[in-house]
Amino acid sequence: MKKVINNAEQVVEEMLQGVVLAHPQYVKRVEGFDVIVRANSPVQGKVALVSGGGSGHEPSHGGYVGRGMLDGAIAGAVFTSPTPDQVYEAVKAVDGGKGVLLVIKNYTGDVMNFEMAAEMAEADGIKVAKVVVNDDVAVENSTWTTGRRGIAGTVFVHKIAGAKAEKGADLAEVQKVAGKVIANVRSMGMALSPCTVPAAGKPSFTLADNEVEIGMGIHGEPGTHRETIRTADETAEHLLNKILADIAVAAGEEVAVMVNGLGGTPLMELYVVNRKVAAILGAKNIKIAKTYVGNYMTSLEMAGFSITVLKLDSELKELLLAPADTPALVQF
Amino acid sequence: MANINAAIEVLAQAIIANKELLTDLDSAIGDSDHGINMARGFEAVRAKLAAANSGDDIGAVLKLIGMTLISTVGGASGPLYGTAFLRAAVAAQGKTAIDTDTAAKMLEAAIGGIKDRGKAVRGEKTMLDALEPAYAAFVQGMAEGQALPACLSLATAAAAEGVEYTKTIIATKGRASYLGERSIGHQDPGATSSYILLAAVTDYAKANA
Numbered sequence: 001m002k003k004v005i006n007n008a009e010q011v012v013e014e015m016l017q018g019v020v021l022a023h024p025q026y027v028k029r030v031e032g033f034d035v036i037v038r039a040n041s042p043v044q045g046k047v048a049l050v051s052g053g054g055s056g057h058e059p060s061h062g063g064y065v066g067r068g069m070l071d072g073a074i075a076g077a078v079f080t081s082p083t084p085d086q087v088y089e090a091v092k093a094v095d096g097g098k099g100v101l102l103v104i105k106n107y108t109g110d111v112m113n114f115e116m117a118a119e120m121a122e123a124d125g126i127k128v129a130k131v132v133v134n135d136d137v138a139v140e141n142s143t144w145t146t147g148r149r150g151i152a153g154t155v156f157v158h159k160i161a162g163a164k165a166e167k168g169a170d171l172a173e174v175q176k177v178a179g180k181v182i183a184n185v186r187s188m189g190m191a192l193s194p195c196t197v198p199a200a201g202k203p204s205f206t207l208a209d210n211e212v213e214i215g216m217g218i219h220g221e222p223g224t225h226r227e228t229i230r231t232a233d234e235t236a237e238h239l240l241n242k243i244l245a246d247i248a249v250a251a252g253e254e255v256a257v258m259v260n261g262l263g264g265t266p267l268m269e270l271y272v273v274n275r276k277v278a279a280i281l282g283a284k285n286i287k288i289a290k291t292y293v294g295n296y297m298t299s300l301e302m303a304g305f306s307i308t309v310l311k312l313d314s315e316l317k318e319l320l321l322a323p324a325d326t327p328a329l330v331q332f
Numbered sequence: 333m334a335n336i337n338a339a340i341e342v343l344a345q346a347i348i349a350n351k352e353l354l355t356d357l358d359s360a361i362g363d364s365d366h367g368i369n370m371a372r373g374f375e376a377v378r379a380k381l382a383a384a385n386s387g388d389d390i391g392a393v394l395k396l397i398g399m400t401l402i403s404t405v406g407g408a409s410g411p412l413y414g415t416a417f418l419r420a421a422v423a424a425q426g427k428t429a430i431d432t433d434t435a436a437k438m439l440e441a442a443i444g445g446i447k448d449r450g451k452a453v454r455g456e457k458t459m460l461d462a463l464e465p466a467y468a469a470f471v472q473g474m475a476e477g478q479a480l481p482a483c484l485s486l487a488t489a490a491a492a493e494g495v496e497y498t499k500t501i502i503a504t505k506g507r508a509s510y511l512g513e514r515s516i517g518h519q520d521p522g523a524t525s526s527y528i529l530l531a532a533v534t535d536y537a538k539a540n541a
């Protein structure tokens with residue numbers, strides 16, 4: 001294992017210290033916890049948004065703490081859901097009296113830990129609502145599985161529900177629009193190379209030189225299958241077709257697109273993918289209202305990418321295009 | 333059992349010694365952190381018990397363990413094992429020694445906690461596939477009039493079979509469920525850690541009978 005770290009056990013703590021030192025205009029630390037919140041938290045009279053998960057997905061989720069997106073983010077151990085006491089502290093730190101929406105990615109551990117935290121906060125009289133993001137079409141959604149995983153589409157939930165909260169909506173309205181995003185967002189990814197959890201010290205899986213894993217999760221969980229690497233265009237087309245097979249987008253409808261790097265993919269390659277995504281959507285006369293290309297939901301140093309498509313209506317579009325000012329996403 | 337703190341130390345040692353095994357099992361079908369998380373949790377349990385000096389009240393010790401696991405393990409195993417220990421604590425409240433009957437009640441309560449929190453049943457490739465047969469074997473041993481160490485031995489043997497059984501089934505709960513049929517052939521890390529805990533308790537009970 002070759003990493004720029006001091007001590008595998010201290011990675012999350014030292015990262016959080018670095019985040020706060022880098023972005024004091026945006027965020028502060030909840031002392032004693034692996035929680036960062038807006039520098040001006042709690043924002044009175046606004047529904048607060050809290051998300052979090054295992055670390056290793058930076059800039060998710062701490063990078064999205066700021067005006068127009070999240071109020072607080074909890075950093076679990078690498079690839080491990082944060083514990084209920086940590087989530088509970090985040091909720092208490094950001095509640096401005098209008099309640100708190102928890103944005104949870106659909107993993108067994110995340111759902112359990114956030115639910116326990118919600119119970120603790122509700123016992124204190126804080127209004128808590130939650131949504132569970134499950135955008136990954138690689139995973140079959142059936143009663144026989146835990147359900148689809150939450151991956152890069154989560155960033156669209158932060159953006160849109162965050163904008164709704166900023167406009168003064170109440171907790172039920174913010175939860176409702178978050179649910180609308182979840183109902184209309186789909187993603188799928190692929191990996192060229194594995195990543196190494198610092199405390200594990202070795203890669204979580206191996207791929208041959210010419211081999212890729214299609215449908216790879218953001219924690220190194222195996223995907224749907226392995227295949228010999230194809231061109232960027234062929235791979236993009238395969239992933240996008242799986243997405244469009246799952247959510248009907250008619251000619252003339254509008255979408256937002258995210259081409260997300262998993263941490264070890266050059267932006268050059270992400271733009272190559274985006275070119276093909278835009279071409280396919282253009283040929284179907286699907287309009288792209290906004291495109292995001294970059295590292296939004298990573299998996300340590302994994303090479304690979306995911307494509308996310310969010311189908312927009314006028315409400316979602318307006319909220320997506322609303323301003324945001326956070327360490328990892330700024331738009332005017 | 334002679335001393336709850338000594339027994340817990342044996343549990344902690346067993347988990348920490350198997351950190352790599354549990355993580356390796358998890359990397360095959362999960363997200364490669366089960367051993368790391370469990371070892372971190374039991375290191376914290378060790379530190380908390382040493383600092384708290386909570387005496388021999390088994391319920392109090394188990395409650396402290398449950399709270400510590402919930403706040404340090406993370407993932408799914410933190411809430412699941414944490415809830416299991418909290419429920420077992422209720423069953424053992426005020427006790428300073430454990431007889432066969434109390435042990436059965438603790439095991440039953442712990443399993444109930446895991447089912448409530450995880451919304452899982454036996455046959456889904458989870459820790460329940462080790463724990464439920466273990467409980468059944470324990471109760472059968474008790475009905476036959478066997479002593480606590482013998483009942484625990486039966487339970488551990490049944491858990492070992494349960495772990496083997498997890499290799500033959502498809503995961504339908506937890507992160508391994510995403511693999512569908514590809515999860516067959518792999519041993520469930522959660523069932524394995526449950527077996528390790530039971531085996532450690534058994535070893536302790538036998539040595540201190």
